[in-house]
Amino acid sequence: MNILKIVLTGIIVLIVLLLIAALFVKKEYSIEKEITINKPDTEVFSYIRYIKNQDYYNKWVMTDPTMKKQFRGTDGAVGFVYAWEGNDKAGKGEQEIREIRDGKELAIEIRFEKPFKGTAQTRMLTEPVSGNQTKVTWMMKGESNYPMNITNLFIDKMLGGDLSESLLRLKRILENK
Numbered sequence: 001m002n003i004l005k006i007v008l009t010g011i012i013v014l015i016v017l018l019l020i021a022a023l024f025v026k027k028e029y030s031i032e033k034e035i036t037i038n039k040p041d042t043e044v045f046s047y048i049r050y051i052k053n054q055d056y057y058n059k060w061v062m063t064d065p066t067m068k069k070q071f072r073g074t075d076g077a078v079g080f081v082y083a084w085e086g087n088d089k090a091g092k093g094e095q096e097i098r099e100i101r102d103g104k105e106l107a108i109e110i111r112f113e114k115p116f117k118g119t120a121q122t123r124m125l126t127e128p129v130s131g132n133q134t135k136v137t138w139m140m141k142g143e144s145n146y147p148m149n150i151t152n153l154f155i156d157k158m159l160g161g162d163l164s165e166s167l168l169r170l171k172r173i174l175e176n177k
Contacts, residue, residue, distance in 0.1 A: 057169035064090035
């Protein structure tokens with residue numbers, strides 16, 4: 001019985017410490033990853049502007065191959081909405097194209113419903129490096145409410161790794177076309 005009390009006390013102390021630490025962690029987070037793709041910027045941008053293409057390179061979209069998807073509007077145009085509902089990893093939410101600067105920038109708002117509610121802003125920028133090379137920068141920023149903001153301490157490792165992996169897939173797809 002004493003061991004059970006010690007374990008429970010340890011768990012409670014750990015939870016209290018995490019809750020206290022979360023009071024001092026910023027609620028805002030921002031991640032930025034980039035990659036150079038050996039294709040012209042017009043070709044790269046015309047691929048990423050279509051949200052449905054994320055099915056082939058976005059790690060988050062690929063976590064549940066059987067997820068239900070719904071679309072509203074015209075893909076590649078402002079106002080297009082890609083909604084999903086999947087397993088526990090994929091969750092439920094939608095992303096909407098909010099702005100397009102043709103050939104340069106795609107701005108998307110992501111609205112999460114499950115496993116947690118939240119909103120994030122993402123931007124994908126393309127910039128010519130040379131005639132046949134394009135730098136793609138993928139940025140994501142948002143806000144985590146208390147006490148979930150404690151995860152912001154690890155967000156670059158968690159989400160940043162997923163962004164980098166997705167960019168590598170994008171590079172492979174475009175360079176092998």
